[in-house]
Amino acid sequence: MDFSSFLTSLATSFIIYVILMLLFAWLSGKPGNSVVYYPNRILKGMDPGSKTRNPFTWISEAFASTEKDILDLSGVDTAVYFVFIATALGILTLAGLVLLPILLPVAATDHGKNDKTTSNGTFSDLDKLSMGNIREKSPRLWAFVFGVYWVSFVTYYLLWKAYNHVSELRAAALMSPEAKAKAEQFAILVRDIPTPPEGQTMKEHVDSYFKAIYPDTFYRSMVVTDNKKVNKVWTELEGYRKKLAHAEAVYAESKEKGNVEGVRPMNRTGFLGLIGAKVDTIDYCNEKINELIPKLEAEQKVTLKEKQLASALVFFSSRETAASAGQNLHSRMVDTWTVVNAPEPRQLIWTNLPKKFYQRQMRQYVVYMIVFLTIVFYMIPIGLVSAFTTLANLKKLLPFIKPVVNQDAIRTVLEAYLPQLALIIFLALLPKFLLFLSKAEGIPSESHAVRAASGKYFYFSVLNVFIGVTLGGTLFSTLKTIQKSTDSIIPLLASSLPGNATFFLTFVALRFFVGYGLQLSRIVPFIIYHLKRKYVCKTEAELKEAWTPGDLNYGTRFPGDMLILTIVFCYSVIAPIIIPFGMIYFGLGWLVLRNQALNVLVPSYESNGQMWPHIHTRIVAALLLFQVTMFGYFGVNKFYYTPIIIPLPICSLIFAFVCSKKFYRFFHDTALEVAMEELKEVPNMEVVFKSYIPPCLGGDKSNSNDEQPEDATSQVSRIGTNV
């Protein structure tokens, strides 16, 4: 890629971004769109910000917001995400402030091995500013050694501060005196319960076991049941209820429209409403609902009584006991009565709860194996793709596209975007698969599964994208080299780094301009919402469903950011010009996501910052990769004092070790000095207990908590006593 195509890419991206931002400013000002642009505020019952604003108010608002605003409006996990963004930005800023003024002149004034940087046939002016322009063995390399040390120590310092800060955030959240919203602080999740003795139900078994150990603070237990069948009935019932509401709305509308009697909506009962007898929808639904309600109740009774599984939630009337119980060994046989702190009710993966200890272990290993195979075997196609999609190769392989790509404008754009697009589309396919795999491991909570998936995605993206593309871009030119010495991947990786610097520059630029532009403007949700509102939604509930925003989607967001950070780390010293791009990425990200977090996105769970240790470890891993790569690259440059880099990876390992020893366990268990904080009021254990009843067993539906307390209570007491 030459310099002009790089500039083209940058300019196009920027123009797209400006257009999207203007679109956002225009659209978000219209009151009818406030559910698209301020859903979080609306759901929190706040003013959606309908006051007249100029197009850039959101920027000043984002800057004015404090961490407390984020905590209030979006929770600890979001605040932790901003700590991550701020840390990355801080590292890059400090690195840039020192490296750019030092390394750029040092590199630019040398006139080294231009032949080397053109080995890809892609000489660019940018390469003059990189380490590739330095002569072998030159004493100027000392400046770069200093650069590596500077980046490393800046990272240690900021990461240490960040870990401390996140630990405080977590502690503050856990010791908050508001007990109301935090049912999970009073419960533990018990798995691998042994078969109850003859003549005892599982429920009695659990009750007697925990009552004996915690006579004072044990409140009640809830045995996990096999809800598959009852859930099916309930889903069906809910479906008919929604359909009924929809049909009634359509009927009312038709009445208003002219026809006084209205047109009663009809549908067919068969497959997808396409075949079968035609019936009056309202009558049909009413009939079905009346039929299903007793069925559901009967099924609920059967489920509660007879489908108890070997897992339970146990509730305590004291936060401290619950925190302690979640860490303690209860049974002599360690693989029975295993306990963990209970996750939030909304993020429980019910079907995973009764999975047995060794089954979980086995599933885990199988999943690891699958992920390993995925990572390894995707490496080949992605390497080939990026090697084939250089334009020169495409022309050779697909001669019929020659006339198209020979046009200057098209060629430049294609050259700029082709490889990146292939990469981005490819990366979009994977996360769902990895999340599915993580859930298949038997993990009990959504947030944990997301963390696990995000970890897999990180390894995947770093290994495949970074190493794959770096090596793949030079695949054909270095095929012979590889055949000669397959065992020296670090020198190979290191020597192919500078040639790909511009590729990654474009990649980063594309990500931040187009990616953040799309996120800010919410073009896709905007269009979907307006289409649905016009053609599909009839009832209030349907409309709300149409605009309800998603969450921050940590599962893919973190690995994406981490990939950028890894790339910027690795090039930070080799081609320091990448640092400003990284700064823009994280700066713009901070700004855009601040707006999203305050106004748009609604977290779908709260893990109180349990994501941080994973982020931390991965940043250190990225740093380590950078240090090892630099070691190799100095070696390639035949720098005599290359071993001076060796202490750095060791430092990183010690740093990771100390951090994990100092902070990690608190992110797994709750420290008692935190849990013992006094509560403002005695928690209503009945409410805590109820919040864990799954909806299909009569637990609170989104809005039915106040309407049918009788029902829910009777369910509860049925769970509590009969069963």
Place this chain on the structure above:
Amino acid sequence: MDFSSFLTSLATSFIIYVILMLLFAWLSGKPGNSVVYYPNRILKGMDPGSKTRNPFTWISEAFASTEKDILDLSGVDTAVYFVFIATALGILTLAGLVLLPILLPVAATDHGKNDKTTSNGTFSDLDKLSMGNIREKSPRLWAFVFGVYWVSFVTYYLLWKAYNHVSELRAAALMSPEAKAKAEQFAILVRDIPTPPEGQTMKEHVDSYFKAIYPDTFYRSMVVTDNKKVNKVWTELEGYRKKLAHAEAVYAESKEKGNVEGVRPMNRTGFLGLIGAKVDTIDYCNEKINELIPKLEAEQKVTLKEKQLASALVFFSSRETAASAGQNLHSRMVDTWTVVNAPEPRQLIWTNLPKKFYQRQMRQYVVYMIVFLTIVFYMIPIGLVSAFTTLANLKKLLPFIKPVVNQDAIRTVLEAYLPQLALIIFLALLPKFLLFLSKAEGIPSESHAVRAASGKYFYFSVLNVFIGVTLGGTLFSTLKTIQKSTDSIIPLLASSLPGNATFFLTFVALRFFVGYGLQLSRIVPFIIYHLKRKYVCKTEAELKEAWTPGDLNYGTRFPGDMLILTIVFCYSVIAPIIIPFGMIYFGLGWLVLRNQALNVLVPSYESNGQMWPHIHTRIVAALLLFQVTMFGYFGVNKFYYTPIIIPLPICSLIFAFVCSKKFYRFFHDTALEVAMEELKEVPNMEVVFKSYIPPCLGGDKSNSNDEQPEDATSQVSRIGTNV
């Protein structure tokens, strides 16, 4: 080594054993010796067994004793040791019952590669009974494959049963309703206490911290102090007290002997009593004691007030809380307020308690490094020693011993014993060094340090003795092979195994006949006791000190047994004739040690079976080594179906994993279902607390508990309130 020298070795060993046993039968019958042969019973206040016995009563008594006897007389750790012996014996018996009748005929009736087994120049008739006698690629090898499988599965089965049983033993001990003797169940050890806030002593800091978290069950805390100085004063004082008692006894004796006034003993005050002014010992000691008592008291006050360190013992009035507190995370910063279950008072290593978290980590790594270097660099000398000490080599190197060794009798004996003696002496040097290293790691309890040392010793002995001798014995003959292919240690090890089978047979026989004979007859303690009684001891206390027996000395006993077990495992299929020798080793061991445990040895600590997981892991490791070796050995025999062995090491790893997941944590933490067992009586917390006061601070000396409660209490209240 030829067959006759093997028989000679066996016969000599056996004769020595018989002599020692007869000696034991004769000596133990004499009432004056009961303190040598029944000290444990005497210390427990039981009848020393002075009834007339025939020389073999001890055997029937040993057989008649039950596990409960062992538990009562010697504790859980000893019972666990017998589980180990019984398991090893069971494995070998079951293996022998099947392998001997099958494999011996299969091997003896083939006439394979005699040239191979004589490669050492040591052809022996025994080799005909080994796998070395089988032709390459022979289908008879299937029988040996079956043998490997049989041994493996017998081991899995018996180990599983044993782990279960030990877990029960531990649970029974921990849930015993007798609280009196088990002060450690009410205490936790807290380390890494952060600096107390301004104006607070460490003691207040600890008290307020734990009182806040455990308001109901917190009893009191004891801050660890820097006792170096006070300990020195106390030791000096105790020395003078002993000296005074001795001098008074001597004086009384001299009065009796004739001189009515007696001869007042005198001594010199200088170095070792050799120089300096001559003084009257009784007066001198009294003077010194009177001088030291106020000094000690002053020092105690200073220590308790001003030398508080960042570690403490915290006492709870409930077993359950203590068990739970020992597992819980207390502080948000994981490296502060670290807790473990308190060890017994008698096995606390006080100086290690205040060592800081990262210091302990660093010390650990440094120690590991030293041990690694020790293992690696001792390999060279031991290999050389065993290569040099073959008689042929000796004669070449030291021609002046030729006339001696050319005599038939001497030569045979030398040939039989020389290498083994070198080995045994060498192994005797190491344990103290390893125990010292383990304590230097910062481990807080004696039993844990012994476990750590024992682990190091195991790796050392297996790696050095087994592999070192096996390779070393063929060192010169295979030096060229090694140079050619240094990377294939398993085939090399495997191919040199059969040639060394007889060496190890002799080694095992020497160990059990001579080793156990010496232990049973207690010749050395017997002689020392009688010498001391005659010439040194004057007072009762001195006499008691002279006969007080040691403990079982797990630190070297386990690795020794494990080495034998490893050797027998590895040869069990190659040369099944070794199995009976292993059986005798463990059978005789069981018998002799049963007698020792019941009558002689007094355990110096009780860890409630925490040794077992280590033993278990090491037996599995030995099995794994056996399986891998067999894989290599089948390969050497060019057996086509060698890969059929591969599932076995995998099975072993899975077995180890499952066992560790199922059982291990209970050996580290106390399960609450165990700790919650009701106590017979409310424990006297004052006594519990007092038992932890180190003697130099006024805690109970061996027999002063009842004599000076006033003193101890006032100490306690000083610790409790003033400080």
